[in-house]
Amino acid sequence: DAGVIQSPRHEVTEMGQEVTLRCKPISGHNSLFWYRQTMMRGLELLIYFNNNVPIDDSGMPEDRFSAKMPNASFSTLKIQPSEPRDSAVYFCASSLLRLEQFFGPGTRLTVL
Amino acid sequence: AQKVTQAQTEISVVEKEDVTLDCVYETRDTTYYLFWYKQPPSGELVFLIRRNSFDEQNEISGRYSWNFQKSTSSFNFTITASQVVDSAVYFCALSAQGKANSKLTFGKGITLSVRP
Numbered sequence: 001d002a003g004v005i006q007s008p009r010h011e012v013t014e015m016g017q018e019v020t021l022r023c024k025p026i027s028g029h030n031s032l033f034w035y036r037q038t039m040m041r042g043l044e045l046l047i048y049f050n051n052n053v054p055i056d057d058s059g060m061p062e063d064r065f066s067a068k069m070p071n072a073s074f075s076t077l078k079i080q081p082s083e084p085r086d087s088a089v090y091f092c093a094s095s096l097l098r099l100e101q102f103f104g105p106g107t108r109l110t111v112l
Numbered sequence: 113a114q115k116v117t118q119a120q121t122e123i124s125v126v127e128k129e130d131v132t133l134d135c136v137y138e139t140r141d142t143t144y145y146l147f148w149y150k151q152p153p154s155g156e157l158v159f160l161i162r163r164n165s166f167d168e169q170n171e172i173s174g175r176y177s178w179n180f181q182k183s184t185s186s187f188n189f190t191i192t193a194s195q196v197v198d199s200a201v202y203f204c205a206l207s208a209q210g211k212a213n214s215k216l217t218f219g220k221g222i223t224l225s226v227r228p
Contacts, residue, residue, distance in 0.1 A: 033215075033216075042218065042220050042221065043203065043218040043221075045215060045216065048215060056215060089155065091157065093157075099162065100147060100159045100162045101159070101216060102159060103149075103156060103157035103158075103159075104156075105155070105156050106155055106156065108155075
């Protein structure tokens, strides 16, 4: 069975550029989560969706970050404009409500 | 508010030793779930176990065992006869239910190094 799919796996960009991270959750899962992991702050929840609806975006750092889930099989996390402090590994996870989350392989973002 | 504390930051053991990873949690919810995840050097996060707040039975899976004690708000993880492949960062996480969401609060993680 396919797990959570994320693309790209690595992204290197320059400060000021727009970055779009993509996620395909496990089929049938109705919750989707975006996390960011850094050495300094550990794993942080940015936003999560239930049934394609954003439930809690309190973890989104600032207005430069936005996330969408147009349908049950696709979500994007966009950073515009990107800054060096956005460099991190971004994970997408999905779950069937109230059960364990399954994580994608992550996208390693480097903003120069 | 929810909080997960993993007081140990790094543990180093020699292969075949037993090792226990501690996890203490805080929540005001009476119904909640606890989880352990493993993050090997390759970077992915691997789900290990989920435990419900109303089920205090310990669980054993091969060399892994988990001890859940509500009285001390702890959910500790023991690896018996550790192996080099167990080297990873281990995260404990908490999800308070009772609401229609499954938001996870993670601890800072424990880096386990198993030396041959």
